[in-house]
Amino acid sequence: MMKECVFAPYFSYDQAATHFAAVHKVFGASNVSKLLLHLPVNYRGDAAVTIAYEARARMGDPIYGCVSYIIALQHQVSSSFFVSSCVIISL
Incomplete structure (x- = not known):
């Protein structure tokens, strides 16, 4: 078997x-x-x-592995908050 x-x-x-x-x-x-x-x-x-x-x-990414994805996503979130705050200020 x-x-x-x-x-x-x-x-x-x-x-x-x-x-x-x-x-x-x-x-x-x-x-x-x-x-x-x-x-x-x-x-x-x-x-x-x-x-x-x-x-x-x-x-x-032999150094960071899946942490590199987390870092990239954190940068996207930070960037989105910055852009949204700029839009709110300009209104």
Whole structure:
């Protein structure tokens, strides 16, 4: 009897190659597999998606990873507040 891959239920066919490659390169497939198996089944899907997102972010920005997205969003919020305050002042 062949065991099913622990990642199979969480990565769609078109995402599997890129997501698994990123997870394996950044965190190690064995480590993530152990982590997923220790979680309750109802949390594994969210964990797998989050880990894949973080792995792809880390590959794109090895220093900041997904924090770079947070910083960019904070800058957008600050910029939006500045623009809206300028509009309010000009009214």
